[in-house]
Amino acid sequence: MxxxxxxxxxxxxxxxxxxxxxxxxxxxxxxxxxxxxxxxxxxxxxxxxxxxxxxxxxxxxxxxxxxxxxxxxxxxxxxxxxxxxxxxxxxxxxxxxxxxxxxxxxxxxxxxxxxxxxxxxxxxxxNFKEDENRRSNSALTVALSIPFGLLGLALVGCVLYLCQFRNRRKYTPSNSSKNSLLRVSYQTLVKATDGFSSFNLISVGSFGSVYKGVIDGIIVAVKVLNLLQHGALKSFLFECEALRNIRHRNLVKLITTCSTIDYQGHDFKALVYEFMVNGSLEEWLHPNCNEDLSNEELKKLNLLQRLNIITDVVCALNYLHNHAQSPIVHSDLKPSNILLDKDMTGHVGDFGLAKFLADHATHDLFVNETSSVGIRETIGYTAPGEYALIYS
CATH class of the missing domain: 3.80.10.10 (Ribonuclease Inhibitor)
Known part of the structure; x- marks a missing residue:
C-alpha cells in the first residue's frame, strides 16, 4: 500500500x-x-x-x-x-x-x-500497583544478586583453598597399602560375610552386590561382581586399575581383591573396601520411609555437614583430574557413590565406569575404552556433550 x-x-x-x-x-x-x-x-x-x-x-x-x-x-x-x-x-x-x-x-x-x-x-x-511491584521486585532482584554473587564467588574460593590444603594431606602409600591389592581367598570372604548372608547385604548395584564383613577383626565392605551381567568384568578391571595407585583421604580405599572360582566352579570376582559406617550420601538426602522414625530423624544433614561433604567431593575430583599419576574421570558421580565415614567425611567410590584420559592411558584396554563413543555413565549423569557425540 x-x-x-x-x-x-x-x-x-x-x-x-x-x-x-x-x-x-x-x-x-x-x-x-x-x-x-x-x-x-x-x-x-x-x-x-x-x-x-x-x-x-x-x-x-x-x-x-x-x-x-x-x-x-x-x-x-x-x-x-x-x-x-x-x-x-x-x-x-x-x-x-x-x-x-x-x-x-x-x-x-x-x-x-x-x-x-x-x-x-x-x-x-x-493496576499500576502491580506494575510498580514488578519494577520494585526487579530492582530488588538486581540489588540482591550482586552481594549473593560475590558471596558465591567467595564460597568457591574457599572450597578451592580447602582443596589445596587437603591435597597436602592426601594418602601416601604405606607398607600396608603397597600390598593392598593382594588377593584374599574365596573361603575368607565366605566366612567374613557369613556365606554372603542377606542379613549382611548393604546394597545392590548395576554390576553386583555389596556385603558387610569382618576380616582379621576389621569391618570391610565386600563388593561381589555379578559376572553374568554384561560389563561386570570390565567394571572389575577398571576399578582395580583406577584404585591401584591412587591414595586420597576423600576416595574410598580398596583394601584387596579376590579373583578365583567359587564352590560351584564358577568364576568369582570381588573387591574389598574400607567400610563406611554412615553409608552413602543418597541415604542421608533421601531417607528410607520404611526405616524406624528414630533412625530417620537422625539422618539429617546440617548446612556445615553439607558444605564439608561438597568440599570433600570437589577435593577428590581435583585430585583425580589434576594430581593422580594418570588423570582419571569418574564418569558416574552421584549421591549413592559418595560414602560417609564415622566423621561424616565424604569418600568418592565405585570406579567401575572410570575413564583414563587417552593421552595418559597405560594399557591398550583402557585406550580402547576411552576412544569408544559408547555411553557408559549412569543415565542422568552423562555429560550432554557425550549424548551429542553418540547421536551426531
Whole structure:
C-alpha cells in the first residue's frame, strides 16, 4: 500500500479486501486524508506513525490483528469523530482526552487487554500497583544478586583453598597399602560375610552386590561382581586399575581383591573396601520411609555437614583430574557413590565406569575404552556433550 505520493488523497477505503501484513507507515505522508478505513482485513503489528494526519475525521481499524498500545497522539486529533479500534489485540491504557473523552466517538470492544478510559467504555481499572511491584521486585532482584554473587564467588574460593590444603594431606602409600591389592581367598570372604548372608547385604548395584564383613577383626565392605551381567568384568578391571595407585583421604580405599572360582566352579570376582559406617550420601538426602522414625530423624544433614561433604567431593575430583599419576574421570558421580565415614567425611567410590584420559592411558584396554563413543555413565549423569557425540 504505497500511497505516499497521493498527498491530495482525502478518502481511502480498503475494507474487506483480505489485506495482510503491517499497515504501511507511508500513509503518514497523506496529510490531506480525512477518512481512512482499513477494517475487516488481516493487518497485524502496531499502528504506524500517523501523527501528521491531523485532518482525520474517521479512522476505522475494526476486526484486524493489530497489537501494541493505542498511540497517544490520537488524543490530539480534534477533528476525529469516529475512531473504531474494536476486535484487535490492543493493550495498555486507553486515553481520556480528545476523541477518547466521548463514548460516541470511540469503540474499543473486543480488546481484552485494554484498561482505563472513561467510565462509559466499561473497561477494567489499570493496576499500576502491580506494575510498580514488578519494577520494585526487579530492582530488588538486581540489588540482591550482586552481594549473593560475590558471596558465591567467595564460597568457591574457599572450597578451592580447602582443596589445596587437603591435597597436602592426601594418602601416601604405606607398607600396608603397597600390598593392598593382594588377593584374599574365596573361603575368607565366605566366612567374613557369613556365606554372603542377606542379613549382611548393604546394597545392590548395576554390576553386583555389596556385603558387610569382618576380616582379621576389621569391618570391610565386600563388593561381589555379578559376572553374568554384561560389563561386570570390565567394571572389575577398571576399578582395580583406577584404585591401584591412587591414595586420597576423600576416595574410598580398596583394601584387596579376590579373583578365583567359587564352590560351584564358577568364576568369582570381588573387591574389598574400607567400610563406611554412615553409608552413602543418597541415604542421608533421601531417607528410607520404611526405616524406624528414630533412625530417620537422625539422618539429617546440617548446612556445615553439607558444605564439608561438597568440599570433600570437589577435593577428590581435583585430585583425580589434576594430581593422580594418570588423570582419571569418574564418569558416574552421584549421591549413592559418595560414602560417609564415622566423621561424616565424604569418600568418592565405585570406579567401575572410570575413564583414563587417552593421552595418559597405560594399557591398550583402557585406550580402547576411552576412544569408544559408547555411553557408559549412569543415565542422568552423562555429560550432554557425550549424548551429542553418540547421536551426531
Amino acid at each position: 504505497e500511497v505516499a505520493k497521493l498527498i491530495n488523497l482525502g478518502y481511502l477505503d480498503v475494507s474487506k479486501n483480505l489485506l495482510s501484513g503491517e499497515i504501511s507507515s507511508t500513509l503518514g505522508s497523506c496529510t490531506s486524508l480525512e477518512t481512512l478505513r482499513l477494517g475487516n482485513n488481516f493487518f497485524n503489528g502496531a499502528i504506524p506513525s500517523l501523527n501528521f494526519l491531523r485532518g482525520l475525521s474517521e479512522l476505522d481499524l475494526v476486526n484486524n490483528s493489530l497489537s501494541g498500545e493505542i498511540p497517544v497522539y490520537l488524543k490530539s486529533f480534534i477533528l476525529l469523530q469516529n475512531l473504531n479500534l474494536s476486535f484487535n489485540n490492543f493493550e495498555g491504557v486507553v486515553p481520556t482526552q480528545g476523541a477518547f473523552s466521548k463514548a460516541s466517538k470511540i469503540s474499543v470492544v473486543g480488546n481484552n487487554k485494554l484498561c482505563g478510559g472513561i467510565a462509559e467504555l466499561k473497561l477494567p481499572k489499570c
